[in-house]
Amino acid sequence: MKELSAIAKSVQASPTMAIDAMFKQMRADGEDVIGFAAGEPDFNTPDHIKKAAVQAIEENFTRYTPAAGILPLKQAICDRVHADLGDKVCYAPEQVVVSSGAKHVLYLALRAITNPGDEIVIFTPGYVSYFEMVRMVGGVPVNVPTLEENGFKPVPAEFEAVITPKTKAVIFNSPGNPTGAVYDESELQALADICVKHDLYIISDEIYNCLVYDGKPYTSMAVLGPQVRERLILVNGVSKAYAMTGWRIGYGLTTKEIAKVMSNYVSQSTGSPCAISQKAALEGLTASQDLVGTMREAFQARRDYMVSRINAIDKVSCIKPEGAFYVMMNIKKLLGTTIGGSRIKSGEDFAKALLTQGKVALIPGEGFCAPGYVRWTYAASMENIKEGMDRLERFLAQ
Ligand SMILES: Cc1ncc(COP(=O)(O)O)c(C=O)c1O
Structure with missing residues (x-):
């Protein structure tokens, strides 16, 4: 047999999915494990969104749609961005590409701008899929x-220092996964100035834009003016904001030219996003946003609890994330020690030991290029978070 594609063979399975699969298997085997690995809201998709999907099916809205999404949804995306970011940010439907999840939009964005050998800058710790997608x-x-x-x-100077003639773009993520970092406008401006100076594209992944805490406003690369917007692909979706991870709808806002290239890719690969999910996403984006605020408040309370419990435990610590729903726990003081017979040399050793002995699943930092850390998600019930923290305490007390 001839060789499979070298590029395809080099793609690694997502480590977050791998741990989650191990956790689900243990649970299927009847073990009492608690999962803090998968990055998805534990809330159910709101009823009014589910009803919109049922109605779409009943009305036979079940056929192919335009490749980059139906016009009312594209318009609703433009309106939502306008409502969230104000008058400075005005996109038209021809600048929108709807696809099967923000992940796929990120892939399309990279496809649209990358030639072989182009360098794409990623800030680490970073979302696992960025590295493989590039x-x-x-x-x-x-x-x-x-x-x-x-x-x-x-x-910023460290970012500028890695730029070479081959640098094509930077992938930027605020609020960030796995760090929860949220940038203010001046921090965004400092990075955007470097991109303008060196003529780089900016892929700005703002999928957690609805999850910024402590009353801090969400701001976006898109507010920084036309010089930034002409090189920007703004990525978002409905997965996190409306608890719709399984519906697979994400979207990108960019220039008409880039949107066209991305849309052509969709038309020749997936064809179009799921028609029913598009109707559900339209409902999510256009109905009252009150539930988004309710979910945000719940996440904030869980974050506060988790952060205070972690920082009360000897040898582990974390900073308080300002957004998204993750906590990066620093385990550097545990490296080189033995816990319950398990030698801990890495985040992977720690995550494996905690899963097998403590029955708690979380993600080792290595997949995010963050050795010495493990990632918790607080997209879990308060009851589970309390139990998870108790288990961590008992595991470390051995
Ligand atoms: C930073 C980041 N971007 C994109 C995604 C993918 O979102 P979607 O479910 O819309 O594909 C995730 C999901 O975990 C994420 O954390």
Whole structure:
């Protein structure tokens, strides 16, 4: 047999999915494990959104749609962005591409701008899929590490220092997964200025925009003016805001030219996003946003609880994330120690030991390029978070 594609063979399975699969298997086997690994809201999709989908089916809205999404949904996306970000940000439906989840929109964005060998800058710790997606389109990921003491935000000069003639774009993510870092406008401006100076595209993943805490406003790369918007692909979706992870609707807002290229890719690959899910997403975006606020308040209370419990435990610590629903727990003081007979040399060792002994699933930092850390999600019930923290305490007390 001839060789499979070298690029395809080099793609690694998502480590977050791998741990989640192990956790689900243990649970299927009847073990009392608690999961803090998967990044999805534990809330159910709101009823009014589910009803819109049922209505779509009953009305036989079940056929192919335009490749980049139905016009009312594209218009609703423009309106939502306008409502969230104000008059400075005005997109037209031709600038919108709806696809099967924000993940796929990120892939399309990278496909649209990357030639083989182009370098794409990623700030680390970063979302696991960025690294593999860049490789999947023939690009080269270039990591710029950030530090916990800087709130996991990059030093602009360190970003500028990695730029070469081959640098094509930067992937930016606020609020961030896995760090929960939220950038204010001046921090965004400092990074955007570098992108304008070096003529780089900006892929700005703002999928957690509804989850910014403590009354801090959400701001976006899109507010920084036309010089930024002409190089920007703003990525978002309905998964996190409306508890719709399984419906697979994400969207990108960009220039008409880039939107056209992305849309052509959709038309020749997935064809179009799911018609029924588009109707559900339309309902989510256009109905009252009160439930989004209710979910945000619940997440904030869980974050506060989790952060205070972690920081009360010896040898582990975390900073308080300002957005998304993750906590990066620093386990550096545990490296080189033995817990319950398990030698801990890495985040992976720690996550495996905690899962097998403590019956708690979380994600090792290595997949995010964050050795010395493990990621918890607080998209879990308060009851489970309490139990998870008790288990962590008992595991570490051995
Ligand atoms: C930073 C980030 N971007 C994108 C996604 C993917 O979102 P979607 O479910 O819309 O594909 C996730 C999901 O975990 C994420 O954390």
